[in-house]
Amino acid sequence: MADEWEELALTVPETLMQVGSGMEAVRKIQVAHRKIQERAAFVRNIRFGMPAATAMSLFDDPAPVGVCPTMTLEEARREISRGAVRHAMADHVFTRYTEHLGIQHEPPCTSRDTHYLDAIRITDKALVKISEAAWLAEAAKDAVDIAETFLPQTELKTEWALAAQDLAERADYEATQALEEVHNARHVIALEFFDAWTIVRRGRVRSAEIKEWRELALKAPGTLVLIGDAELKTLALIEAAASKFQKHVRLLREVRLGTPTATSVDNFADPDPEGVLATELLENARRGISKSAVRHAKTHHIFARYAASLGIQDDDEAYRSWDVKHQDAAGRMVAALKNVIDAVSDAEAAKDAVAMVGILPYQCPLWKSWALRAQNLTTFASVKAALAIIDVRQAREAFAMEFLRAWVILRRTGSLRLMDDSASLWSSSTPA
Incomplete structure (x- = not known):
């Protein structure tokens, strides 16, 4: 038109x-x-x-x-x-x-x-x-x-x-x-x-x-699908790290209950033989979230500029709904990123505490203090990882809603000519 x-x-x-x-x-x-x-x-x-x-x-x-x-x-x-x-x-x-x-x-x-x-x-x-x-x-x-x-x-x-x-x-x-x-x-x-x-x-x-902005905006729904797929991989990394933290907590509990210290300390580094450290998994997850956040922000900028060129911004209900979902998704990603960083920080501190447990006399007061500190820090890391998992899942749900809102706006403005099954792009990439 x-x-x-x-x-x-x-x-x-x-x-x-x-x-x-x-x-x-x-x-x-x-x-x-x-x-x-x-x-x-x-x-x-x-x-x-x-x-x-x-x-x-x-x-x-x-x-x-x-x-x-x-x-x-x-x-x-x-x-x-x-x-x-x-x-x-x-x-x-x-x-x-x-x-x-x-x-x-x-x-x-x-x-x-x-x-x-x-x-x-x-x-x-x-x-x-x-x-x-x-x-x-x-x-x-x-x-x-x-x-x-x-x-x-x-x-x-x-x-x-x-x-x-x-x-x-x-x-x-x-x-x-x-x-x-x-x-x-x-x-x-x-x-x-x-x-x-x-x-x-x-x-x-x-x-x-x-x-020009319309051509860029047409890529927004597909980009959101790609971000959602990337966050699936991020979710898997955080879940793997959270599983390792839970094993760490059990090992430290066994140490405090009498399991030989040397065995537990050796196993603490990585409870899975020849596996990847939990902190490395979280670092990979952090990089993935940061990359997705940047792509997400660029997508918002492009779509907002396109909407502005059509004069359908703050006074348009569909645009406001899309923007709310974007802000929700962005906020969840920020929260996930913070929890991942906190989990890595707690895990590194727990690792230092475990090192002290390995060199102090067994069951001495100072040993007990460091053992308890190591267990608590590892528990904190596990909790932070669990919270990050929740944040990523909620971010993906917000991505899905943002995708649908963007798709509706593009269809309404006559800018999108998609097949009838285009809306299934997201659902096909979302696990049940």
């Missing part, structure tokens, strides 16, 4: 040029005006000695012969009215176009609006003047017809002739005013044309920008 409005808007300057440069109405008014002036002159000559009968016979059809001024003025009025209709249609198209671009309250749109309203006002005045001129010209003709019913050189004949003169002169004045208003309207429409052309040029640049 956006491209259709742009195509229609491109026709507006041409329409304004045709409306503003059309000379047919001006020509018709000028012809009628000359006819009215000639008639007024013939009746006026009565006062300067021309016989009334002669003057009134010339009044009937002065040059150009066969032209009726009232009919000519009516043709001019219809011509101007048709132009006004085209002008109004062009304004409707341009108003919708500028609203689409979100620049309706920016110059030169405001200037164009002013010129459009001025053109309408002046055109209305011109139409009134044309109607007045036609009515007065017809009234002057009626006065002449009445005057011809009286005998020559009678007072009533002269009075009706003078009334005809007055009406013809008034018609002349109104026709002159109509011509002036038509020229004024053409001048204002010319100014509107230049404004419209400037807007079209600016709009094409804006449309290119919107198209």
Whole structure:
């Protein structure tokens, strides 16, 4: 639909040029005006000695012969009215176009609006003047017809002739005013044309920008799916680390209950033979969360810019819902990242405490203190890892809702042409 409005808007300057440069109405008014002036002159000559009968016979059809001024003025009025209709249609198209671009309250749109309203006002005045001129010209003709019913050189004949003169002169004045208003309207429409052309040029640049942001925004749902897949791997890493921490806690409990210290200390480093340390797993998870957070923030920036270009931000319910889900997902990722970092910190401190247990005399007071500290720190690390697991799962749920909201917005704005099963992209990557 956006491209259709742009195509229609491109026709507006041409329409304004045709409306503003059309000379047919001006020509018709000028012809009628000359006819009215000639008639007024013939009746006026009565006062300067021309016989009334002669003057009134010339009044009937002065040059150009066969032209009726009232009919000519009516043709001019219809011509101007048709132009006004085209002008109004062009304004409707341009108003919708500028609203689409979100620049309706920016110059030169405001200037164009002013010129459009001025053109309408002046055109209305011109139409009134044309109607007045036609009515007065017809009234002057009626006065002449009445005057011809009286005998020559009678007072009533002269009075009706003078009334005809007055009406013809008034018609002349109104026709002159109509011509002036038509020229004024053409001048204002010319100014509107230049404004419209400037807007079209600016709009094409804006449309290119919107198209660029739209192409980037179309990638947002897919990026959210990829982030969700990445967080699945992150979740697996944290769960593996949490499992190791639980084994660590059991080992330290056994140490405090009497299991040989050396055996437990050796097993504490990695309870699974030839496995990866829990802290290494968490470090990998931390890097994964950080990378996803950066991609998530970039996706938000792109989608927000696209929404802004369409003018559907804070005042749009769908956009607000999408933004809330984004903020929810971002907050969960931050919480997960903090818990992972805290778990690594506690695990490293527990490792140092276990090292002290390995070098102190067995069951001495200081040994017991360090053994308890090692167990507590490992328990804290296990709890932090468990909280991180919850955060990542909730973040993925928020990603899913954010994906759906973005998909709805893109579909609604006509930017997305997906298969009917596109919404299954997320569900297919989410474990039951």
